[in-house]
Amino acid sequence: MAKHSLDKDKIKILLLEGVHQSAVDVFERAGYSNIEYHKASLGEDQLLESIKDAHFVGLRSRTQLTAQVLNHAEKLVAIGCFCIGTNQVDLSAAEKLGIPVFNAPFSNTRSVAELVLGEIIMLLRGIPQRNAQCHRGGWLKSANGSVEARGKTLGVVGYGHIGTQLGILAETLGMRVIFFDIEDKLPLGNASQVHSLNELLANADVVSLHVPETPSTKDMFAEAEFSKMRQGGFFINASRGTVVDIDALAQAIKSGHIAGAAVDVFPVEPKSNDDEFVSPLRGLDNVILTPHIGGSTAEAQENIGIEVAGKLAKYSDNGSTLSAVNFPEVSLAPHAGASRLLHIHQNRPGVLIKINQAFSEKGINIAAQYLQTTAEIGYVVMEVDSDQAQEALDELKQIEGTIRARVLF
Numbered sequence: 001m002a003k004h005s006l007d008k009d010k011i012k013i014l015l016l017e018g019v020h021q022s023a024v025d026v027f028e029r030a031g032y033s034n035i036e037y038h039k040a041s042l043g044e045d046q047l048l049e050s051i052k053d054a055h056f057v058g059l060r061s062r063t064q065l066t067a068q069v070l071n072h073a074e075k076l077v078a079i080g081c082f083c084i085g086t087n088q089v090d091l092s093a094a095e096k097l098g099i100p101v102f103n104a105p106f107s108n109t110r111s112v113a114e115l116v117l118g119e120i121i122m123l124l125r126g127i128p129q130r131n132a133q134c135h136r137g138g139w140l141k142s143a144n145g146s147v148e149a150r151g152k153t154l155g156v157v158g159y160g161h162i163g164t165q166l167g168i169l170a171e172t173l174g175m176r177v178i179f180f181d182i183e184d185k186l187p188l189g190n191a192s193q194v195h196s197l198n199e200l201l202a203n204a205d206v207v208s209l210h211v212p213e214t215p216s217t218k219d220m221f222a223e224a225e226f227s228k229m230r231q232g233g234f235f236i237n238a239s240r241g242t243v244v245d246i247d248a249l250a251q252a253i254k255s256g257h258i259a260g261a262a263v264d265v266f267p268v269e270p271k272s273n274d275d276e277f278v279s280p281l282r283g284l285d286n287v288i289l290t291p292h293i294g295g296s297t298a299e300a301q302e303n304i305g306i307e308v309a310g311k312l313a314k315y316s317d318n319g320s321t322l323s324a325v326n327f328p329e330v331s332l333a334p335h336a337g338a339s340r341l342l343h344i345h346q347n348r349p350g351v352l353i354k355i356n357q358a359f360s361e362k363g364i365n366i367a368a369q370y371l372q373t374t375a376e377i378g379y380v381v382m383e384v385d386s387d388q389a390q391e392a393l394d395e396l397k398q399i400e401g402t403i404r405a406r407v408l409f
C-alpha cells in the first residue's frame with residue numbers, strides 16, 4: 001500500500017486503563033510506534049492534556065469521554081472502547097465531530113456468562129454468608145436456605161449476547177429459563193420469552209440483568225421492581241450500575257425479601273484500585289460484591305485488545321468503519337496506483353452530487369466511491385489518481401457541510 005498521509009510514527013495512540021498488551025502488539029505490528037500507555041484511568045486535567053494531541057484513544061469503562069473532552073481533542077480521529085459498553089463515550093457528540101467509535105461486542109461475553117452462572121450456584125447454596133461466617137470463625141453447617149439450581153427458574157432481563165449465553169449455560173444445570181427483552185428474540189434452547197417485566201419478576205427464582213445503559217434502563221430496578229420479585233428470590237447485576245437503584249436493593253436485602261445478590265457494577269465506581277469502594281451493600285454477608293470484573297479474564301482481555309486495536313488500525317490504514325457503533329459503515333478494497341480520500345459531512349441532500357460536480361469540473365477522475373449515511377452524517381470513501389489527490393482534497397474541503405476531509409494514502 002502507498003505511503004500513509006501522516007507518517008505512522010507521528011500518529012499518537014493514547015491507551016488508558018491498562019488495556020491488554022495484545023493491543024500494543026497489534027499497533028506495533030501495523031507500524032504504529034507512538035503509543036502513550038497508562039495502566040489506570042487519568043484524572044480530568046491529565047486526560048485533557050494527554051488527549052489534546054492524540055489521534056486515537058483506547059479506554060475501558062472508567063474514562064468518560066464527554067462532549068467537552070471530545071471538543072478539546074482537536075486531532076482525535078477515532079475512539080476504541082476496549083470493552084462491550086460504550087456508554088462512557090458521548091456517541092452522538094463523537095459522530096457529529098466525525099469520530100467513529102469502535103468496541104468489542106462479544107469478546108468478553110462468555111466471561112460474564114460464566115461468572116454469573118457461578119454466582120447463581122453460590123447464591124442458591126447460601127455460600128456468601130457461610131463463607132463470611134467461616135472467615136469470622138463461625139461454622140454455619142446447615143441445609144437451611146440451600147437449594148439446587150436444577151429445576152429453578154432463571155429470569156434474564158436483556159436477552160442479547162450475554163443473556164443468551166447465560167441462558168444456554170443455565171439450562172445445562174437443569175434450570176428453566178425465561179427472559180424479558182424489549183425486542184422479540186429467538187429463544188435459544190428451551191428458553192421462553194415473557195411479555196412483561198412483571199411476569200418475569202413474579203416467576204423467577206433468580207433475576208439477572210443484562211441490559212445496556214440507556215435512558216430506558218436507568219433505574220429500571222427500584223423499590224417497585226424488587227417488591228414484585230418472589231419472596232426469597234435472588235438478584236444479579238453484571239450490566240451497568242445505573243440500571244439499579246442501589247439503595248432500594250440494599251433495603252430489599254436488609255428486609256429479607258431478597259435472599260441474596262451478586263453485584264459487579266455500581267452507580268459510582270472507584271476511579272482506581274487505590275480509591276475506596278463506597279456502597280450501601282458493603283457489610284451484607286449474603287451479597288457477593290465484585291469490582292466490575294465480569295469481563296476481566298485473560299482470554300477476554302487479550303481478545304478485546306486484538307479486536308479493538310485491529311479495528312482502529314484498519315480505520316487508520318484504509319478508512320474502514322465496519323462495526324463502528326456511531327458511524328456509517330464503509331469498507332472499500334484499495335485499488336493499485338490510486339489515492340484514497342475520506343470525506344465526512346453533515347447529512348444533507350446533494351452532497352455527493354456536489355462532490356462529483358466539483359471533481360468533474362476539475363477533471364478529477366474518480367476510480368472508486370462509496371457513500372453511507374446515518375441520520376446525522378455521511379461518510380464517503382473515494383479513490384482518485386494519485387497525482388490529483390491534493391487537488392481533490394482542496395475541492396472536498398470546500399463542499400458545504402464538510403466536517404472532515406483528508407487524504408489517507
Ligand SMILES: NC(=O)c1ccc[n+]([C@@H]2O[C@H](COP(=O)([O-])OP(=O)(O)OC[C@H]3O[C@@H](n4cnc5c(N)ncnc54)[C@H](O)[C@@H]3O)[C@@H](O)[C@H]2O)c1
Pocket residue numbers: 084085105106108109112157158159160161162163180181182183210211212213214216217238239240264265292293294295296
Ligand atoms: N460486568 C461487566 O464486566 C460487563 C461485561 C460486558 C458487558 N457488560 C454490560 O452488559 C450489557 C449487555 O451486554 P450484551 O453484550 O449482552 O449486550 P447486547 O446488546 O447483546 O444485549 C442487550 C439486550 O438488552 C435488550 N434491552 C435493551 N433495553 C432493554 C430494556 N429496557 N428492557 C429489556 N431489554 C432491553 C436489548 O434488546 C438486547 O437484547 C452491556 O451493555 C454492558 O453494559 C458488563
Ligand SMILES: O=C(O)CC[C@@H](O)C(=O)O
Pocket residue numbers: 060061062082083084085086108295
Ligand atoms: O473492562 C471494563 O472496564 C468494562 C467491562 C465491561 O463492563 C464491558 O462493557 O465490556
